[in-house]
Amino acid sequence: MTRAKICGLTTAETIDVALDHGAAFVGAVFFARSPRNISPEDAGPLFERARGRAGIVAVTVDADDDLLGRIGAYLKPDFVQLHGHETVERAAQVRRLTGAGIIKVLSVSAVEDLEAAAGWEDHADHLMFDAKPPKGSALPGGVGASFDWSMLTGRSFAQPWFLAGGLNPKNAAQAARISGAPLLDVSSGVESAPGVKDPALIAAFLKAVA
Numbered sequence: 001m002t003r004a005k006i007c008g009l010t011t012a013e014t015i016d017v018a019l020d021h022g023a024a025f026v027g028a029v030f031f032a033r034s035p036r037n038i039s040p041e042d043a044g045p046l047f048e049r050a051r052g053r054a055g056i057v058a059v060t061v062d063a064d065d066d067l068l069g070r071i072g073a074y075l076k077p078d079f080v081q082l083h084g085h086e087t088v089e090r091a092a093q094v095r096r097l098t099g100a101g102i103i104k105v106l107s108v109s110a111v112e113d114l115e116a117a118a119g120w121e122d123h124a125d126h127l128m129f130d131a132k133p134p135k136g137s138a139l140p141g142g143v144g145a146s147f148d149w150s151m152l153t154g155r156s157f158a159q160p161w162f163l164a165g166g167l168n169p170k171n172a173a174q175a176a177r178i179s180g181a182p183l184l185d186v187s188s189g190v191e192s193a194p195g196v197k198d199p200a201l202i203a204a205f206l207k208a209v210a
């Protein structure tokens with residue numbers, strides 16, 4: 001069985017659908033340029049319904065101390081997802097500032113990109129292999145780009161890891177089978193428009209990987 005994270009949730013209805021269909025993680029995005037951006041003050045009460053039912057993930061991109069402090073205070077996430085150029089030293093500071101575990105995202109377009117995982121062995125609780133966004137993209141994630149999943153076939157890593165990038169209800173099972181990923185992550189593939197999560201697509205995605 002593959003477990004899944006539904007990312008970029010902004011409404012009670014879509015969080016409930018994710019929880020009711022067995023999402024293992026639910027994510028809130030804290031990045032001003034994202035159509036999924038939400039404030040820590042709004043995310044806190046909204047995501048409380050997920051506490052103890054799924055891991056609550058705060059997605060950040062080279063966030064400053066002020067934002068991380070607010071995320072820690074209002075959302076109290078189980079994990080902070082580092083989707084920027086954070087170093088292992090910064091990851092340790094993020095842990096201290098938020099009290100949360102770390103999911104480190106590694107952008108992949110070629111097999112050599114997987115080598116970065118070794119540097120995070122003692123510094124992240126989970127890894128996420130996400131597709132490198134197309135040149136000029138305004139966002140480092142959530143863009144629906146994918147990479148060749150067979151690069152991951154037969155590989156093992158020190159931490160549990162997510163496959164992300166361009167997944168949707170139709171390709172999720174095949175992606176899990178080819179890559180061997182224990183965890184999948186999806187955002188735009190379960191939306192009807194940028195930033196608008198579709199309850200039926202969330203349910204279909206989670207059924208596809210169950």
Ligand SMILES: O=C(O)c1ccccc1NCC(=O)[C@H](O)[C@H](O)COP(=O)(O)O
Pocket residue numbers: 007008027029031034035036059060061083130139140141142143144145164165166167185186187188189
């Ligand atoms: O989703 C966003 O808007 C976003 C913005 C900035 C940094 C990361 C972001 N998303 C992170 C995720 O975990 C996405 O789920 C992941 O990149 C996969 O996205 P998609 O290809 O759309 O499924």
